[in-house]
Amino acid sequence: MDNNETSDVAPPSLPLGAFIRNQHTHILKNWENSVRQLPHAQGLSRPRLLDHLPDLLERIANVVETVHTGGTASLEDMPELHALDRLDSGYDLDEVAEEYALLRACILHFYGDYVKSGGAESMALAMRELVSFNRTFDEAVAAAVSRYAQARERTLVALDRISEAALGTENLDTFLPKLLRVMLETTEAVDSVTLLLREDETLKVRASAGLDEAEMSSFSLRVGEGFAGRIAAQQRPMEVRSAATDPLVKSMALRSRGTRALYGVPLVYGGEVIGVAHMGSRTAFEFSNEDKLLFRAMVSRATGLLIQAWLTDREQAARAEAEAQKQLLNLVIEQSGEAIIMADAQGVVRIVNAQAKRQECCGLKQVGPAEWIEEGALLTEDGRPLKAEDFFIRRALQGELVTHARWKARRRDGVVRTFSGTASPLRRPDGVLAGAVLTARDETERLHQEQAQAETLALLDLLLAAIPMGMAFLDKKLRYLRVNEALARTNGLPVEAHLGKTFAEIVPECAPHFEPLLRRVVETGEALREFEFSLAAPAQPSGPLQHWVADFFPVRTRTGEVLGIGCVIVNITEHKQQEERLRQTAEFRERFLGVVSHDLRNPLNAILLSANVLLRTDGVHANHVKAARRIMTSGERMVRMIGELLDFTRGRLGGGIPVHPQGCHMRQLCRQVMEELEISHPGRELRLNAQGHFQGMWDPDRLTQLMDNLGKNALDYSPSGTPVDFTLIDCGETLRLEVHNDGPPIPPALLPGIFEPFRRAVAGDTHPTSGLGLGLFIVQQIAQAHGGTVEVKSLEGQGTTFTVQLPRHPPAGTPRLKH
Structure with missing residues (x-):
């Protein structure tokens, strides 16, 4: 207190109570100057320092005035509020008492100066007022000390319980429910406690006690929105008297359970709001100052523990991630397809993965740099021993990045393999060399x-x-x-x-x-x-x-x-030219055959006619008749051969043998052919098997030629004592003709070309009745001209069977004979 400070004193008749009211500004100013000299008060703001003192001085003045008025007055809860506020600010009990002592000294100093000018009568009155003042002030100090002690004891117990709850906790999910349960049990009027943590601009419920956990777990709101959001935005405590009806309260869990008093405080760390905690009551409309002080103290302690648990969680997560990364790195190193070798800054090998051990790419051991290279184990590309100072890891340990390195290594089994790789220096974030790593791959197979x-x-x-x-x-x-x-x-x-x-x-x-x-x-x-x-x-x-x-x-x-x-x-130009020459030659040959075959008919007809006249003339000598018959037989044979040549020419040059389909009966044609064959082959048995309908549109002359050729072929190539069977089968829209003989089988090598022209059924056949080898070719051409097919089957012990398939009505576009 400044003893030289002057003030405008009241008139001598002013009693102490009125004096305190009149001079409270000077009193508080002088008190503030004195208190600011104390270490514990230097950090308080002026509003916080003087918060309850004006009201306290007014109430003290009211009590002292009862000396004159005879009335009653009390301090009520003013000392309690001051003491709780100081407790909230972290004051010790001695520091609270020292503030009261300085206030008393300031009041008495100012009032003493005033009493000096009042005389003996005023002195007597002043003494009575001083007695009342001191008694009142002592009561205020006693009340403050008592309340401070009680509140401090309760707070310490609560904080101890919070600390106990935090002991042994490993993460927030374990710690927070214990913390809220302690808060809930510490204050009798409190029946719900909720903690919301901040994530960017959103507050999300992290833990809750006394409310529906499922409903609260999904609750969140933005900073500035609702009760908790406004606390976070303004960074100061807030209280509502009827949470169930107050529009500021957004939580349906609080509203539906009829919550009345709701008090919330921000969780501040490093000047930033990290969350909001609020407590609610369904029985009280307002929490006591002591309860609010206690809740703030617990939230303050919980904030520190929360940050500690948070940091612990992050540290554990970081360690777990680092361990996972280490394990992953080890896994990658071990499962790498390349050999990996790592050495520390002193050159001691620390890591050699399985691939490096298996390949024996460097012959390294986990030893110092003096034994890097086993003698004779490493060679240059051209086979010379590799010097230790030239080895790639040694160079990398000197800060050099070695790329595209290539060397040879002699393994324990004596085999020399070729390797390539990269040696890189390893540096810490500050640039200090920490070691070196060599990655190598076996290039032997690739080079081979x-x-x-x-x-x-x-x-x-x-x-x-x-x-x-x-x-x-x-x-x-x-x-x-x-x-x-x-x-x-x-x-x-x-x-x-x-x-x-x-x-x-x-x-x-x-x-x-x-x-x-x-x-x-x-x-x-x-x-x-x-x-x-x-x-x-x-x-x-x-x-x-x-x-x-x-x-x-x-x-x-x-x-x-x-x-x-x-x-x-x-x-293929020459090949094409050769083909064209061959085609022209073949065409000329076949046209020549056609012309010759056609022009030979006229003299043959004259010869046959003359021979026939000789045979019919009476009186011809027997020898001449015999000669005439020989001429007739040979001529008829030549007619058949010329006919075959003409058919062959038509088949090759005219797009197939032409036919003239007309209605005819296949069985009648077959019977007629068999009768002619029996005349020319006396003693041979020909059998016909035919049941069904055999009427169709065919060329009867060509079918007669087809069956005659097949019949002669069967008779010529079968033993004289065996029959030849003709079989007609009605197949609906088609008709099948089979001609079978029991002769020796056709050699398999000849079967693929059996229907080619100028071929014989048996290789080297010199049968006296053999023609030009065109019979089966003509059979195939006649069948195809009718839209049909012909096949042969010849097996040992089963004989030979030619099968002709003919449609009853030749397809459109079948070539017809022109007249």
Whole structure:
């Protein structure tokens, strides 16, 4: 207190109570100056320091005035509020008492100066007022001390329980329910406690006691919204008297259970609101100051414990993540397809994964740098011993990044393998060298494969160069990868000019026609075989037309993926020219046969007519008759042969033997043929088996010729004592004819060409009745002309059977005989 400070004193007749009211500003100012000298009061703001004192001075003045008025007055709860406020600010009991002592001293100092000017009478009155003042002040101090002690004891008990609840907790989910249960049990009027934690701009219920947990667990609101949101936004406590009806309260759990008093405080850490805690009561409309002080103290302690648990959770999560990453790293290192070796800054090997041990890529041991290389274990690429100072990990330990390193290692079994890899220095975040790591892979097989591939490609190039046909390989974009000299010469460009160029760039005039075909091979993966085309050679665009045949096929990997296209192109111009010459020669020969066969009929007819006249003339000598008959037989044979030649010529040059279908009966035709065969082959048995309907549209002359040829063939190639069977089978829309004999089987080698012209049923057959070998060819041609087929089956022990299938009505477009 400043003893030199002057004040405007009241008149001498002013009693102490009125004096206190009149001078309370000077009293509080002087008291504040005195209290600010105390260490514990220096951190309090002025409003917080003077919070309850004006009301306290007013109530003290009222009590002192009872000396004059004879009335009654008391301090009520003013000392309690002051003491609880100081307890909330962290004051000790001695510090609270010292504040009261300084206040008493200030009042008495000012009032003493006033009494000096009042005389003896005023002195006597002043003494009575001082007695009342001191008694009142002592009561205030006693009440404050008592309330402070009670509140402090209760607070300490509550804080101890909170600390006990926090002991042994491992995470927030375990700690928070215990914390809220302690808060709920500490205050009798409180029946619900809720803790909301902040996530960005949202408050979410993290724990609740006394309310429906399922309903509260999903409750959240934004900062600034509702009761808890406004506490977070304003960063100060708040209280409502009827939470069930107050529109500020958004929680239906609080409203539905009829909550009355609701008091909430922010959880502040580092100047930031991290959450809100509030307590509610269904019985009280207002919490006592002591309860609110206690709740604030518990929330303050809980905030520290919450942060501690939070940090513990984060630390444990970080350790767990670090351990998981370490395990994952170890797993990656162990399961890596590459050999991995790690050394610390001193060069001591710390990690050698399973691949490195299995491959023995470096012959390393977990020892110091003096023993990095086993003698003779490591070699340079050219087979010389590798020096220790040149080894890659040693160089990496000196801060050098070694890429594309390659060396050889001799394993314990004596086998030398080739390795490649990278040696990298390992540095901490501050740049200090912490060690080195070597990653290595066994290149032996790859190098062998590359060498084998190079040899294969060299052989392929030799093969391409030696092959006279044009060959090339193109990728999927139709760019030339390889081309041989033959194809390059055809295109009129050197081999080197093709490589890397597209098909369209090399032969632009052919691209519109061939590129779609090549792209289809790439897209479908289907080869285009024996594709014939005609054009002038690209090297001689004005030269004669050339003929080519090409194969375009996909080139695939082992897994079936299409890599590109292989092309094989052959110039077949000479082959085509040769084919044309052969065709012209064959056509000439067959036309010649046709002309000869046709022109031979006239003299043959004259010979047969003359022989017939001799046989009918009377008086001809017997020898002449015999000669005439021989002439007739030979002539008729020549007519048949000429007829066969004519049919052969028509079959080859006229698009098939022409037929003239008309209504006829197959069984009658068959019976007529068998009768003629029996006359010309006396003593041979011919049998007919036919049941059903055998009427149809056929050429009767041609069918007679067909059955006659099959019958003669069966008789000629079967023993004389065996029968020949004709069988007709009604098959509905078709009719089947079978001619069977029991002769020796036709050799299997001859069966595929049995119906070819100029072929005989038996190789080297010299049967005296054999014709030109055209009989079965004509049978096939007649069957095909009717839209039918002919087949043969010949087996040992089963004989030979020719089967003809004929439709009852020949198909449209069947060639007809022209008259």
